[in-house]
Amino acid sequence: MAYLELKNIRKSYFLGKEEFPVLKGIDLNFDLGDFVSILGESGGGKSTLMNIIGGLDRNFSGEVLVKGKLLDHKQEKELDRYRRETIGYIYQSYNLVSHLSVLDNVLVSLDMTTLNKKERESRAKELLQKVGLEKQIKKYPNQLSGGQKQRVAIARALASDPKVIIADEPTGALDAENTTEVLELLNDIAKEGRLVITVTHSQAVADAGTRIVRLADGQIESDERLKPAFATTDKEMLGSRPLPLMASIRTAAKHFKYNIKHNSLIILGTAIGLFAVVLFSGLGNGISGYIGDQIAKVANPQSVTVSRYSKETDGESNAAVLLGGGSKQAFTADQIKQIKDTSHVSKVENSYSATNVNTTYNGKSATVTSLTNWTSEDTTDSIKAGNAPKENEVLLDETTVTKRLGFSNYKDAIGKEVTMTYQVQNGQSATPVTFTAKIAGVTKANSQGIAQGLTSTQTIQAAMEKSGLSTAPTSLNLKVDNMDNVKATTKKIDQIKDSSSNRLYKTSSVMSIIDQAQTYVNLATNVLATIAGISLIVSALMIIVTMYMSVSARTKEIGILRAIGESKGDIQWLFITESLITGLISAIFATGLAFLVEAGINAALKGTADYAFVQITAGNVTTAFVLAILISLLAAMLPARRASKLNPIDALSAD
Ligand SMILES: Nc1ncnc2c1ncn2[C@@H]1O[C@H](COP(=O)(O)OP(=O)(O)OP(=O)(O)O)[C@@H](O)[C@H]1O
Numbered sequence: 001m002a003y004l005e006l007k008n009i010r011k012s013y014f015l016g017k018e019e020f021p022v023l024k025g026i027d028l029n030f031d032l033g034d035f036v037s038i039l040g041e042s043g044g045g046k047s048t049l050m051n052i053i054g055g056l057d058r059n060f061s062g063e064v065l066v067k068g069k070l071l072d073h074k075q076e077k078e079l080d081r082y083r084r085e086t087i088g089y090i091y092q093s094y095n096l097v098s099h100l101s102v103l104d105n106v107l108v109s110l111d112m113t114t115l116n117k118k119e120r121e122s123r124a125k126e127l128l129q130k131v132g133l134e135k136q137i138k139k140y141p142n143q144l145s146g147g148q149k150q151r152v153a154i155a156r157a158l159a160s161d162p163k164v165i166i167a168d169e170p171t172g173a174l175d176a177e178n179t180t181e182v183l184e185l186l187n188d189i190a191k192e193g194r195l196v197i198t199v200t201h202s203q204a205v206a207d208a209g210t211r212i213v214r215l216a217d218g219q220i221e222s223d224e225r226l227k228p229a230f231a232t233t234d235k236e237m238l239g240s241r242p243l244p245l246m247a248s249i250r251t252a253a254k255h256f257k258y259n260i261k262h263n264s265l266i267i268l269g270t271a272i273g274l275f276a277v278v279l280f281s282g283l284g285n286g287i288s289g290y291i292g293d294q295i296a297k298v299a300n301p302q303s304v305t306v307s308r309y310s311k312e313t314d315g316e317s318n319a320a321v322l323l324g325g326g327s328k329q330a331f332t333a334d335q336i337k338q339i340k341d342t343s344h345v346s347k348v349e350n351s352y353s354a355t356n357v358n359t360t361y362n363g364k365s366a367t368v369t370s371l372t373n374w375t376s377e378d379t380t381d382s383i384k385a386g387n388a389p390k391e392n393e394v395l396l397d398e399t400t401v402t403k404r405l406g407f408s409n410y411k412d413a414i415g416k417e418v419t420m421t422y423q424v425q426n427g428q429s430a431t432p433v434t435f436t437a438k439i440a441g442v443t444k445a446n447s448q449g450i451a452q453g454l455t456s457t458q459t460i461q462a463a464m465e466k467s468g469l470s471t472a473p474t475s476l477n478l479k480v481d482n483m484d485n486v487k488a489t490t491k492k493i494d495q496i497k498d499s500s501s502n503r504l505y506k507t508s509s510v511m512s513i514i515d516q517a518q519t520y521v522n523l524a525t526n527v528l529a530t531i532a533g534i535s536l537i538v539s540a541l542m543i544i545v546t547m548y549m550s551v552s553a554r555t556k557e558i559g560i561l562r563a564i565g566e567s568k569g570d571i572q573w574l575f576i577t578e579s580l581i582t583g584l585i586s587a588i589f590a591t592g593l594a595f596l597v598e599a600g601i602n603a604a605l606k607g608t609a610d611y612a613f614v615q616i617t618a619g620n621v622t623t624a625f626v627l628a629i630l631i632s633l634l635a636a637m638l639p640a641r642r643a644s645k646l647n648p649i650d651a652l653s654a655d
Pocket of ligand 1: 014022044
């Protein structure tokens with residue numbers, strides 16, 4: 001049984017509806033160890049026949065059998081495998097991959113064998129030595145002579161250890177000396193027990209083989225044996241495997257490196273957009289953080305004030321009735337318990353406040369604009385001298401004690417007793433509340449000149465009781481266990497309703513102010529980041545255009561890679577990975593630059609405020625990488641599909 005059998009091969013080309021038959025029923029058998037030359041007039045269909053034998057052409061009728069087994073040329077994958085395992089190509093125009101070195105050109109084919117990296121490299125070197133190119137392995141194809149290029153092509157064709165070598169006019173572009181050398185190499189290949197099928201115009205070349213087949217008018221004119229075929233061996237052939245993704249990545253990386261100048265520009269374009277997105281996001285984080293920080297400095301964001309919700313005043317508590325215990329605005333014990341029992345509420349304290357409190361000492365009087373009770377919300381930070389007020393004690397500010405109550409030194413006021421009186425509006429009438437308290441300490445003067453006093457909760461409650469007022473608070477001060485729970489907790493309290501579905505409480509916290517400020521900052525950040533994002537669309541277009549150009553420029557390479565057995569998918573990955581490499585390097589470059597600028601801006605502003613105004617988070621960096629990957633994937637998708645869909649024969653004939 002012949003190794004390769006062709007049965008009734010017919011092939012026509014169509015121009016419009018007009019049919020041009022090229023092969024009109026070819027029946028041929030080929031044996032291993034033969035060096036067959038196919039001779040025929042120009043345009044006689046020799047290359048067409050070779051493409052069919054080589055598994056590049058699927059559009060024909062008839063049968064190709066390998067070792068007696070029908071090759072299903074309708075199955076693309078089966079043909080990919082056939083080219084990968086069984087066929088090695090040598091062309092008149094060498095068809096080397098221009099951006100790969102001599103060694104890499106041979107390694108491309110070896111990537112589809114089961115050899116490990118070291119073995120692949122040593123086999124490539126061995127083959128290059130065999131064709132006399134051991135000293136040229138680092139050169140690129142454009143640095144070689146025609147004869148040298150053809151020898152690289154021979155080494156590549158042999159790399160995957162194929163049984164059949166197809167050589168389409170292998171000496172067509174060579175001088176006499178190189179022709180002889182190449183023919184010797186082909187003869188040696190046949191001697192190894194392989195089948196060499198070569199197409200030629202030259203009788204001299206044909207005479208170098210063991211058999212000559214003449215084609216005329218699409219049919220076999222003659223089939224002449226010159227010498228017996230060489231003996232075949234049962235030597236085990238190299239194992240083959242589909243191209244691993246890593247190999248596509250390597251080839252993509254090599255092309256990327258080869259084209260580095262051009263690629264740098266694309267990277268720069270993409271990186272600028274990504275950099276702006278990362279930096280603006282970081283700036284947004286920094287500014288919102290700063291605002292939150294500043295607000296948190298003056299008030300505890302975990303602290304929430306709750307008052308009774310009133311429809312009439314549109315939810316606003318009336319300051320004049322704040323101390324009007326027993327009024328509609330006061331909390332009942334059950335309500336306080338209800339709030340205390342709300343999840344994440346860790347502490348609830350009654351909050352009282354009185355306005356315009358007349359304070360007298362030793363005949364001198366002062367008006368304390370706001371008197372409140374000391375709660376866990378208050379810190380001793382603002383106390384200049386003395387300590388927090390205990391029972392029957394009060395804290396007054398420095399201006400009040402020195403300028404109004406006549407103490408020459410604020411410290412002298414400590415321990416002195418003052419009388420405090422204020423009015424509580426209770427319906428139509430006003431009830432006076434009076435108590436005496438010892439000055440426990442002096443606080444820093446209020447920057448707006450507002451006189452402030454702080455007394456203990458018991459003191460104010462006792463004073464209210466003495467005046468016949470209820471101590472039910474109109475305002476509660478509650479603590480939320482964790483900053484992250486403030487929003488949800490206040491929302492929950494705001495939503496509490498009584499049995500007739502009336503809203504009961506109204507909360508206010510600095511968290512809502514921080515939130516609002518941050519909403520504006522986020523809005524501004526997002527607008528800026530979107531503008532930066534638009535530049536990314538431009539980058540994506542740039543990558544698409546470049547990729548399309550690259551597909552056109554690399555059409556021949558695509559044909560070569562398909563011919564050595566790479567599948568459509570492999571070609572697609574080749575372009576996608578190159579685009580991904582561009583995207584990833586852009587993202588690395590962009591984030592690196594953004595971190596540098598972050599450090600620069602933060603260092604420059606350190607004098608203004610000791611705060612990092614740019615805060616690039618891991619999330620921002622991730623976003624940049626995800627964007628880069630998305631852009632490069634999307635941009636590569638169409639060109640990569642186009643590349644993979646190219647007909648390998650057309651691709652090979654590209655200039
Ligand atoms: N893609 C194609 N579309 C239409 N006609 C084609 C196509 N490819 C080849 N042909 C025609 O088919 C015929 C056979 O072409 P082929 O290249 O197989 O001939 P050949 O014997 O190899 O010629 P040469 O010795 O000049 O290389 C020619 O007439 C050619 O014009």
